[in-house]
Amino acid sequence: MPDEPRLITPLPTEPFVYDYPGAHDAVTYELENRIADPDGRIEALMEAHAPMRGRVVADIGAGGGFHAVRYAERAAHVFAVEPSAKMLAQLHRRIAGESEAIRPRVSVMAAGAEAIPLADGSVDIVHSRFAYFFGPEREQVRSCEPGIREALRILRPGGHFFIVDNDLREGDFAALLREFGYAAEPGLADRIDAFWAGRGFAAETVMSEWRAPSRGALERVVRMEFGDAAEAAMTRVAGHRIGYRYRIYHRAR
Template identity: 35%
Template structure:
């Protein structure tokens, strides 16, 4: 999460979903079953009737939900096996396409979408200037870039994140978003697992063995409290000179 150098496309290795896509699917199903994150996003940047990009879409878990009300949805993903998986998932949806690309290189025209969404998007943070510039290019005036990530300052889950990533500095990440003109809010959620085995599998792909074992020990049941951050930056609308004249 703290490393924003990535490869020459700015792509950050994502071992959880790259190596264990089936367990990551379990994780996505467990996350926030009441939809608090979707609700906050809808309040701040509703996509109904609009054109949206989900960048770093992984296996496309969120694409169908966006397609329920959006005019069109484009998933963009750099990792080829996940591009294929996302295409398989949304093949039956006419308004959804999945393209190979990255936050810094989105294969779509200038000013062609209203919302760029990036979820559990550790490729947005200090060092991701190219992704912000690219998002501003593809957005229409007034459109929004929405970055959603886990908040390492809250609950046991945050403590495990910090234990697993000793160089990660949440305050530095948050200061970066403030300095780049993003609004910020925090969203409290629960992750609910069907059973202990599922919870343990997910903790096992999110953390190294030592922290995963600690997380399993410190979790009595099948629910975790997890807080998210939602950061939004809007592309300015052009100022109409006529409207400034008295």
């Protein structure tokens, strides 16, 4: 007798997975990470608060692993936590192409922010960059509190938690997000700041840019991020750079 068909019902505890377009276009996603913050100002700010050398780092929502392998150049170990199958494929491909020195220092964890298979107090630094599964916008879909609690649980006392986000107030990129992206809602920047402040996070702004090798390359990245609005968005951009301010929320455990 044939097996009964098995019904797979999503469990309420399954992570809410934000489906980032970079999961479906690895080449443009890589280009975006290469042109973003080319002078490494975000890393400089994180280093000033919590130097990574010799430390254990968890990158939550690690995507294709661009940052995880960079951090492994100085961290003792990096846990790249990522739930999306397509992103995990990119992540494994990247690590396989890394040197003997880096490969053993990065572990991939197929998990969402809400349930990370790491022991309490086992990491020194949590990094989460463009983690749109965190923050008040996400609250409308599924609470992100379990993910925040989980990040704090895996941190050792005194360890640091960094959230890298967009500044929605000033700069060329913020203007694009307000006109063509998700930031049209009045007061959203204040609401996001208040959300993180209420959970003990300080906020700092990093003034940086996207610096592409050509206008065509910039346009490709803008298309991935803004979809149908990309053509109109590009009319606001001169040349191959866009001023970009990042909002970094951070706290110690």
